[in-house]
Amino acid sequence: MPALSFSPALSLLAAFHRVSPIRPLRTFIRSADEKLNPPRQHPHVPLVRRAQDRVVAGGAGLHQLTTVLREKGRGRTPTIVLGGFIPESTEQVFLLRRFFLRSGDLYYLNYPRSGFSVDLLCAQLDDLVEELSRRAQPPIIFTVSFGSGLLLEWLKRAREASRETAISGVVMISPVACVADLIAPNASKPSTLLGRALKPYLDPHTAVREETVQKSRVIFARMFEAGAQNRTSLRSLMTPAELNRLHAGVMSAIRAIDGCGARERVRSICTMAPLSSEIWSKLSPLTAAPALILYAESEETVLDAASPTRRELERAHGVFLPNSRLQIVRNPFGPPVQHASLIFHVFDFLPPISAFYQRSKVSKLKTAA
Numbered sequence: 001m002p003a004l005s006f007s008p009a010l011s012l013l014a015a016f017h018r019v020s021p022i023r024p025l026r027t028f029i030r031s032a033d034e035k036l037n038p039p040r041q042h043p044h045v046p047l048v049r050r051a052q053d054r055v056v057a058g059g060a061g062l063h064q065l066t067t068v069l070r071e072k073g074r075g076r077t078p079t080i081v082l083g084g085f086i087p088e089s090t091e092q093v094f095l096l097r098r099f100f101l102r103s104g105d106l107y108y109l110n111y112p113r114s115g116f117s118v119d120l121l122c123a124q125l126d127d128l129v130e131e132l133s134r135r136a137q138p139p140i141i142f143t144v145s146f147g148s149g150l151l152l153e154w155l156k157r158a159r160e161a162s163r164e165t166a167i168s169g170v171v172m173i174s175p176v177a178c179v180a181d182l183i184a185p186n187a188s189k190p191s192t193l194l195g196r197a198l199k200p201y202l203d204p205h206t207a208v209r210e211e212t213v214q215k216s217r218v219i220f221a222r223m224f225e226a227g228a229q230n231r232t233s234l235r236s237l238m239t240p241a242e243l244n245r246l247h248a249g250v251m252s253a254i255r256a257i258d259g260c261g262a263r264e265r266v267r268s269i270c271t272m273a274p275l276s277s278e279i280w281s282k283l284s285p286l287t288a289a290p291a292l293i294l295y296a297e298s299e300e301t302v303l304d305a306a307s308p309t310r311r312e313l314e315r316a317h318g319v320f321l322p323n324s325r326l327q328i329v330r331n332p333f334g335p336p337v338q339h340a341s342l343i344f345h346v347f348d349f350l351p352p353i354s355a356f357y358q359r360s361k362v363s364k365l366k367t368a369a
Helices: 007-015 023-036 050-057 097-101 118-135 146-160 193-201 210-228 231-237 240-256 259-270 278-283 308-320 346-368
Strands: 041-043 067-071 079-082 106-110 140-144 169-173 291-296 324-329
Touching (some): 050 118, 079 146, 097 106, 097 346, 106 118, 140 146, 146 169, 146 259, 146 278, 193 210, 210 240, 278 308, 291 308, 291 346, 308 324
Parallel strands (some): 079 140, 140 169, 169 291
Antiparallel strands (some): 041 067
């Protein structure tokens, strides 16, 4: 017997968001659904490991492996989530997970806390996409901020290897794909809060000390707490127990990332070429799969004003991703939507995401017919 779910009702309510901000009722329905069907996330044991094993044999450390968690859904199209620098994927889609589970299994990729390797992450993604495509519909890859940069890097590498990517679609929320998206080249003082957190890691002649890592932790914690202080919004989004669980998860991740993990995450984004570089133009298009690109109306606290990724995607996203849509997410009822704000502005992001998944479902039905 299928589990009782309030998801259809929640989906219906989401459609009326623009004309009737009934968020407390939606929160009640979702939290009741959580009690009936609590989250069950389990470590995923990969059945395909060829690419991962090859990179490990080439020198990557096991401490650089990304943790993959799986939550069983009800449909046939799985979703893979790649989060940003912080928090982890499980926290970043905290309020979207039930939506994803209607389409299929949900896979969270949580980056290691004591290291990081783009090569190993891309290999793990190779293996996971191959595995899922064998036993279900090809997955949709849902990415946030830095995770969108990793997705673009993965697509670029596949094109360089003349390899097709078996995916049903990609979603990119507030993409960050190179260090120039966060800090203007040669800037003496970063203009964004995140840029100030990352600047000390960029000087190759300066050793990163523990106090530098601690300052970064404080900045990331402040960025999260700035949103958490909006008690009015939070009361309409989640229960006190859910807020405590989310807060504990985010702070645990911030505290647990050590100096090596912080350095290697920053180093990885430093190796990524801006979309405007010649290398990208030679590889376009990256994929024919449907793509959704969402920027927030207020990105300035994180993205540099001259972000090359945003400039190129707004100018020519159809060149890189021919079957793509780009949209600015706005909040008509209150505070402006911030960078990758999938917790505090979840109901502003949900309509375009829901429409994308619906179009993907219709496209699959037409293809099957």
